[in-house]
Amino acid sequence: MTEHQQAAVAGGRRSAWREIVADFSRDVRTYPFGWSKAMMWIFILSDLFVFGSFLAAYAGVRMAATQPWPDRGHVFSLTIGGAEVPLLLIAIMTFILISSSGTVALSVAASHERNRSKTAALLGLTLVLGACFLGMQAYEWTHLIHEGFLPSSNPAGASQFGATFFMITGFHGTHVVIGLIFLARVLLRVLRGYYDRIGTWEQVEVAGLYWHFVDLVWVFIFAFIYLI
Amino acid sequence: MHGHADHVDHSEHQAHLPVGVYLRVWFMLFILSAVSYFVDYFQVEPLPLRWVLIVLLALIKAALIMNYFMHLGSERLSLVYTILLPPVLILALAAIVIAEGSYTSMIRALFGG
Numbered sequence: 001m002t003e004h005q006q007a008a009v010a011g012g013r014r015s016a017w018r019e020i021v022a023d024f025s026r027d028v029r030t031y032p033f034g035w036s037k038a039m040m041w042i043f044i045l046s047d048l049f050v051f052g053s054f055l056a057a058y059a060g061v062r063m064a065a066t067q068p069w070p071d072r073g074h075v076f077s078l079t080i081g082g083a084e085v086p087l088l089l090i091a092i093m094t095f096i097l098i099s100s101s102g103t104v105a106l107s108v109a110a111s112h113e114r115n116r117s118k119t120a121a122l123l124g125l126t127l128v129l130g131a132c133f134l135g136m137q138a139y140e141w142t143h144l145i146h147e148g149f150l151p152s153s154n155p156a157g158a159s160q161f162g163a164t165f166f167m168i169t170g171f172h173g174t175h176v177v178i179g180l181i182f183l184a185r186v187l188l189r190v191l192r193g194y195y196d197r198i199g200t201w202e203q204v205e206v207a208g209l210y211w212h213f214v215d216l217v218w219v220f221i222f223a224f225i226y227l228i
Numbered sequence: 229m230h231g232h233a234d235h236v237d238h239s240e241h242q243a244h245l246p247v248g249v250y251l252r253v254w255f256m257l258f259i260l261s262a263v264s265y266f267v268d269y270f271q272v273e274p275l276p277l278r279w280v281l282i283v284l285l286a287l288i289k290a291a292l293i294m295n296y297f298m299h300l301g302s303e304r305l306s307l308v309y310t311i312l313l314p315p316v317l318i319l320a321l322a323a324i325v326i327a328e329g330s331y332t333s334m335i336r337a338l339f340g341g
Contacts, residue, residue, distance in 0.1 A: 016305055019304065019305050019306070020305050020306050020309065023304055023305075023306035024306060030306060031304060031306060031307055032304065033304075038307075041307060041310070041311060042310075044311070045310065045311055045314060045315075048311075048315055048318070049314070049315070049317075049318060052315060052318035052321070052322075053318065053321065055322070056318065056321045056322040056325045056326075057325060059322060059325055059326050059329060060325035060326060060328055060329035060332075061329070062329070063326065063329030063330055063332070063333050064328075064329045064332035064333045064336065065333075066333075066336050066337070073268070073269075086268075086269060087265065087268075087269075091261070091262075091265050094261050095258065095261065098254065098257045098258060098261065099254070101254075101257075101293065101297055102250060102251075102253075102254035102257075102297075105250045105254075105296075105297045106247065106250055109244075109245070109247060109250065112242045112244060205242070208297075208298075209298055212293055212294075212297045212298045213298075215293060215297075216290055216293050216294065219286050219289045219290055219293070220286055220290070222261070222264075222286075223264065223282050223283060223285070223286035224286075227264060227265070227267075227268040227282050228279050228282055228283075
């Protein structure tokens with residue numbers, strides 16, 4: 001059981017409230033853990049607002065569009081053996097990103113044990129999966145553009161589709177690139193024993209938090225842009 | 229990148245979840261993603277139900293990722309509420325934008341363009 005669950009069981013809901021009040025009324029710092037992790041969470045909150053605003057705007061723009069919205073199942077399909085499989089590559093991309101979230105979570109668990117080789121191997125795997133995701137997204141973009149879908153135009157239907165699609169997936173892809181750079185840097189530091197030298201492996205967890213956020217955003221992009 | 233003052237993580241309270249939890253959550257995320265894919269593939273009717281299911285599945289996936297992978301479930305409540313309460317404002321924004329969108333759509337239908 002976690003700290004506050006134990007407190008809650010021991011003292012009822014009042015202990016949970018006391019914990020919140022204690023944190024917010026403390027003198028020097030509110031969150032009783034390192035700056036790195038606290039700031040990554042605050043950054044994640046702000047980025048949630050960025051993507052949340054984009055998705056809200058996408059809803060309004062799509063509702064107000066006078067021309068038909070493209071059938072995503074058709075636009076994003078792969079033809080296997082003569083049969084058109086809707087959203088196949090997108091489904092694969094989703095599985096790959098979820099898997100990379102799994103590997104980074106296991107990597108963070110390994111970092112708690114300060115197991116250098118295990119942490120590094122799992123970070124490496126996360127990087128490979130993330131790079132695969134990025135490559136597939138790049139392929140989707142190329143394919144779309146080749147079909148005539150641009151940020152400003154759509155060969156058959158609402159031009160707003162391209163605008164919202166490229167902007168939102170573009171922002172997400174940029175976050176993936178930044179995440180890959182961050183993970184690579186942490187991986188190198190793990191391999192060089194840097195975190196043993198400075199005494200804390202917290203950066204692995206911080207990088208993991210960022211990467212989970214990237215997956216989290218994709219969960220909503222997958223739902224709203226591709227399915228709904 | 230780090231200050232010597234704060235690598236002394238007095239509360240390097242690290243959430244230690246058994247590996248099995250990560251694997252089970254991972255598996256659940258696959259299942260939920262597959263279900264939402266098929267809700268769309270089989271074109272579940274009525275349409276609002278399809279959308280409700282897809283959004284619900286996305287929210288459950290998000291909750292699993294935040295609670296277990298990001299360890300929010302093991303963190304201080306002050307952090308949990310810091311992260312979960314402000315996004316309610318995003319829902320308010322979405323509601324307003326959707327109301328506006330429906331109005332704009334009507335105006336465009338009536339007056340063209």
